[in-house]
Amino acid sequence: MFSCLLVVLLTACGRPQADLVIASNSWLGATPVHTYAALQPEGMPPHLKPIMLVSDISVLRMLGNEAAVGAVVTLGNALGANTLTHGDYCIAMVVDRSFGGDAIVARPGWHYQPGQQVRVGLEDSTAARAMLAQWMAHQNIALTQVTTRAVLPTEHAVAFAEQEVDVIVTYEPFVQQLLRQQARVLFDSTETPIPVVDVLIVANTAWPQVAPVVQALLQGAWPQSLRALAQREPTFWQGLQRLTQLNEAELSRAVAGVSFYPADEQHMAMDDVLTKDMPKVAELLVRAGIFQQVVPLQRCETQQ
Known part of the structure; x- marks a missing residue:
């Protein structure tokens, strides 16, 4: 990359x-x-x-x-x-x-269960935090359930392979690259109210x-x-x-x-x-x- x-x-x-x-x-x-x-x-x-x-x-x-x-x-x-x-x-x-080009993507095999802790990888930017906030509101996820860590696009594959995070806040073309690895889109910019x-x-x-x-x-x-x-x-x-x-x-x-x-x-x-x-x-x-x-x-x- x-x-x-x-x-x-x-x-x-x-x-x-x-x-x-x-x-x-x-x-x-x-x-x-x-x-x-x-x-x-x-x-x-x-x-x-x-x-x-x-x-x-x-x-x-x-x-x-x-x-x-x-x-x-x-x-x-x-x-x-x-x-x-x-x-x-x-x-x-x-x-x-963006009409779907920005997304929350889950690692292969991970499914959200209400109330569980969620480890989120994202860039330390205003846009990434805003996207995460909208997904959390959509799923009624409390702030106390979420742990974040900085993950750059070049680190996506390793973060998923090593199961360091459960979901990643990202955008195209990285969404497609993650889907190629059997990841799954949980939420995208077709669903965001903002x-x-x-x-x-x-x-x-x-x-x-x-x-x-x-x-x-x-x-x-x-x-x-x-x-x-x-x-x-x-x-x-x-x-x-x-x-x-x-x-x-x-x-x-x-x-x-x-x-x-x-x-x-x-x-x-x-x-x-x-x-x-x-x-x-x-x-x-x-x-x-x-x-x-x-x-x-x-x-x-x-x-x-």
């Missing part, structure tokens, strides 16, 4: 400029652009440097260290980052909505420089990558399989759980995120005890 995929885009003309790093984890919603960038780097905006890392933690750390100007993250993680920095970020783009949405957030201070790059992405590589995905263009589809380490059937199932937002739907999608989704996610983060108060995000256009 990839520990880190780095796609570097260089331009040879004009005065050298600093790369604009946009980080993401290995979530399936981020992979079309990374696949497109690897196959057709000339079609990407100049100076854009998308980096795919293995986990939420590494993405948020890179963002917090200002090694990246922005990141593709869940709305929960975006609100978490914005709250911890007292409002350093804005939403530049709505990437996708939506799972992924957005591109950018540091407010970097937005004036990043704005034309995001606009170029929405006009070029983004629609072209979504078109290649929808049409299953052979080279693109094979590249996506290599990136996700899924076979054709697994990738088809994984893609079915993600709805992408094209460029012409960005304005409406942004309105929905800000007025409908964000209040629900913020309320969940407070109710679950993750934050006492959440600092809301704004659209990046208001930062200019």
Whole structure:
């Protein structure tokens, strides 16, 4: 499995400029652009440097260290980052909505019995804790029944094989990889009362420089990558399989759980995120005890 995929885009003309790093984890919603960038780097905006890392933690750390100007993250993680920095970020783009792509997965042979103790593996992120809180509410599982431990996606297989945890909070393509090992989905984002949405957030201070790059992405590589995905263009589809380490059937199932937002739907999608989704996610983060108060995000256009 990839520990880190780095796609570097260089331009040879004009005065050298600093790369604009946009980080993401290995979530399936981020992979079309990374696949497109690897196959057709000339079609990407100049100076854009998308980096795919293995986990939420590494993405948020890179963002917090200002090694990246922005990141593709869940709305929960975006609100978490914005709250911890007292409002350093804005939403530049709505990437996708999960309809089954995020899940609670049980190790082979494990079945939940009411009242029993549950050992949960998850990334130490706002989004993972929010997903766990919704499953616990759905199953009426008390906080005292749950023990958590940090488990990165690269550690999923070992954690199950060694029976170190009973369930894992994860997302595609890792859901399919675990199902390949006879794991079982207990709960997913088709059942969550709170939506799972992924957005591109950018540091407010970097937005004036990043704005034309995001606009170029929405006009070029983004629609072209979504078109290649929808049409299953052979080279693109094979590249996506290599990136996700899924076979054709697994990738088809994984893609079915993600709805992408094209460029012409960005304005409406942004309105929905800000007025409908964000209040629900913020309320969940407070109710679950993750934050006492959440600092809301704004659209990046208001930062200019």
